[in-house]
Amino acid sequence: MSGAVDRYNGMTDDKDDLPGDNMPRLARGPFPEEEALSWFARMTSGDAGESERAAFARWKSVPANAAAYEELDQIWGGLGSVFEPRDNVVAFKPKPRASVVFRRRAAGIAACVAVLGLTAQQYVDYWRYDAATRGSARATEKLADGSRIEMNTGAALDVDYGADARRVTLARGEAFFDVKRDPAKPFIIKAGAGEVRVLGTAFSVAREGDGARVTVIRGKVRVSSAGRSVDLVPNQQVRFDGGAPQAVRAVDADTLLAWSNGRLILRNRPLGEVLDAVDRYYPGAIVLTDAKAAKRRVDVVIHLDRIDEWVKTLQNSQDLTVRRFPGVLVLSAS
Numbered sequence: 001m002s003g004a005v006d007r008y009n010g011m012t013d014d015k016d017d018l019p020g021d022n023m024p025r026l027a028r029g030p031f032p033e034e035e036a037l038s039w040f041a042r043m044t045s046g047d048a049g050e051s052e053r054a055a056f057a058r059w060k061s062v063p064a065n066a067a068a069y070e071e072l073d074q075i076w077g078g079l080g081s082v083f084e085p086r087d088n089v090v091a092f093k094p095k096p097r098a099s100v101v102f103r104r105r106a107a108g109i110a111a112c113v114a115v116l117g118l119t120a121q122q123y124v125d126y127w128r129y130d131a132a133t134r135g136s137a138r139a140t141e142k143l144a145d146g147s148r149i150e151m152n153t154g155a156a157l158d159v160d161y162g163a164d165a166r167r168v169t170l171a172r173g174e175a176f177f178d179v180k181r182d183p184a185k186p187f188i189i190k191a192g193a194g195e196v197r198v199l200g201t202a203f204s205v206a207r208e209g210d211g212a213r214v215t216v217i218r219g220k221v222r223v224s225s226a227g228r229s230v231d232l233v234p235n236q237q238v239r240f241d242g243g244a245p246q247a248v249r250a251v252d253a254d255t256l257l258a259w260s261n262g263r264l265i266l267r268n269r270p271l272g273e274v275l276d277a278v279d280r281y282y283p284g285a286i287v288l289t290d291a292k293a294a295k296r297r298v299d300v301v302i303h304l305d306r307i308d309e310w311v312k313t314l315q316n317s318q319d320l321t322v323r324r325f326p327g328v329l330v331l332s333a334s
Contacts, residue, residue, distance in 0.1 A: 032068035035059065039069060129171060132156035136283045138259070138304070147187065150176040150260040152206075153280050161185075174206035176260035179219075194225030194240045203232070204257050211241035217253040264302040271296045271318065275331070282307050282329070290333040293318060 039056055042048050048056070060066045133139045133151050141149040144161060151157070155173025160166075166182070168175075170191045179187045181200025189196040191205050191212035201219020205212050214223050215237040222231050225240035230248055232238060237251045258265040264281070266274050272294030279286040281304045288294050296318065302310045311329065315322050323330045 032062070032065045035065065036068040036071075040073070129156040130158045133173070136281050138262075138281070145182060145185075146180040148178040150178075152176075152259055170205055170207055170212070172207050174204060176202070176204045176257055178202045192240075193242050194223060194245070197222045197224065204260070208239065209241060211239060213237065213239045215251060215253050215256055217257055259304065262304050264300070264304060266298075266300050268297050268299060270294060271298050274298060274300055278302060278307060278310075284327045284329060286329045286331070288331045290320070290331070293320065293331075293333055 039059065042052060043056055060069055131139065131141050131149075131151060133153055133155050136153055138153060139151045139155075141151065141159075143149065143159065143166075145166065147166070149157070149168070152174040155175050156171040157175060158169045158171070160169075164185065166185050166187045168177075168187075168189045170189055177187070177189065177198075179198050179200050179202070183199055187198045187200075189205050191207055192210040194212060196203070196205055196212075196214055198219065198221045201216065201221055203214060203216040203219070203221050205214050211225070214221065214232060216232040216234055218234055220231060220233050222229050223238050223240065223245050226242070226244045228244040230238055230245045232248060235251055235253045236248050237253075237256075238248045239246045255265045255267070259281075264277060266277060272288055275286050275288050275294075298318075300310070311322060311331075314320065315331075319334045320331045321334045323332070
């Protein structure tokens with residue numbers, strides 16, 4: 001096949017058009033991703049010759065090849081953003097190095113890069129915290145003093161018990177705290193720019209950007225931010241951001257915090273809004289295709305561990321058709 005044109009869009013088998021002696025010949029076949037690995041190793045080595053760069057340009061002129069190379073380049077470059085400093089995360093930006101071993105094992109290195117990127121993201125999102133929830137999962141954390149933390153979906157926190165105080169840092173999401181009383185060791189939750197201080201009570205803290213929303217169901221808490229403090233008693237809620245706490249408002253804490261007991265209670269809410277709330281706890285996606293049905297106002301009490309049972313009831317009460325696909329639940333008008 002000497003001189004025959006192959007899938008590199010005009011690249012021939014002439015030796016001068018191929019990578020140098022230290023570069024394995026690119027595997028022919030229907031997988032531009034494999035070729036992209038070899039080209040990436042060579043073109044980032046710093047010693048690619050003019051003929052190699054010309055051959056690379058011809059190879060990359062094929063749209064599928066260009067897309068494969070761009071994707072690999074983004075994966076590699078993305079490692080820098082994965083390791084951007086976040087709180088106690090040390091920045092780490094690996095750079096490609098030229099070596100015969102690297103070039104010969106390009107596919108293996110790319111696999112390691114992907115694993116490293118995934119591992120780093122897992123660390124940033126979950127592993128660096130004492131406790132974290134992912135997806136539709138909730139979790140219960142029992143602390144050494146008998147206090148209990150119910151973590152809602154997407155929550156992450158750290159716990160630090162010292163000699164004079166019990167401290168929790170809520171990094172994201174919402175958590176419900178049922179705190180055992182200990183006057184000698186106040187329980188303090190750091191959330192964004194503020195903190196919540198208690199002795200013994202039950203309440204929720206939900207991160208909202210650089211602030212939080214605090215709701216009390218039992219006892220009394222003190223919320224402090226920007227040098228100002230407010231005290232909350234049962235069925236009261238307050239928000240704060242980077243500034244002082246906002247006005248305290250009355251709420252139905254039992255209803256708002258029902259998720260901490262494994263239920264979701266929604267009164268006189270549009271069905272579309274209800275399904276959005278339920279979707280948070282469902283291990284998959286819930287889609288309602290009927291705009292008219294989405295506007296119907298409903299009252300619901302849902303056991304979060306039995307969402308499928310509730311969907312069956314909803315199907316009958318709202319005259320909906322339910323179709324199940326892998327990872328997706330589709331509701332439509334009958």
